[in-house]
Amino acid sequence: MSQLLSLRDRKRAETWAALHLSASGTALDKGLECVTVDAVAADAGVSPRTFFNYFASKEDAVLGLQEPFVGESMLADFDVDGDLLASVSHLMHAVTRTIHGSADEDGNRCREVICRYPQLMHRRFQYIVKVEQLVTDAVAERLAQSSRWATAPAGYNVEDVAKMLVLVAGASLRFAIQKTTSHPTRESQSEALDQGMELMRNILKELL
16 A cells, blocks of 8 residues: 555656646746646646646646645654744754645745745735744644743734744745745755854844
8 A cells, every 4th residue: 555655646646747847947948928828737647637737827837836744753843842943943954844745845846936936926926825824823823832922922922922833943044045046945944044144143132
């Protein structure tokens, strides 16, 4: 059964990649207006109906965007009673990377498309909002289970605390992404993320 699931997952990943590469390639080579669901589906060897099992729109296919998720492995090292900002920041980083499929794991092709068609930036932003909500929910759940954080500051609840943590973590993540534009690998972004958090802590010490 596991082998069957593996083959099915691999086939799905291959189809996803074929659709994305066809859509993004057409956009970059011929123009965004030349991208159609029918043509992309035909190029990938699937029906237009099957296309929508993989992408919500042709824009998503061009950008290579998929629904984000929080995997169990991402939460394995999450320490709610340790360096919480670091835990939230690295969780944000991991979940953000899930919006790009294996054919564009580092988001390089997505950035190339957005550079050519900046009007598509709003669509990627919609996926980042989904990432923030997923991470906020996951963090709030763990805060509620922590004796340290279960009782939030007066007038606030754990959801408020989680939302603030995600917003702060998002600033460090944006810093890391901007610092690694020329070489946006998982490792380089993770290193830049740690540097961004250290810089943020130093700035806050001076301000507070």
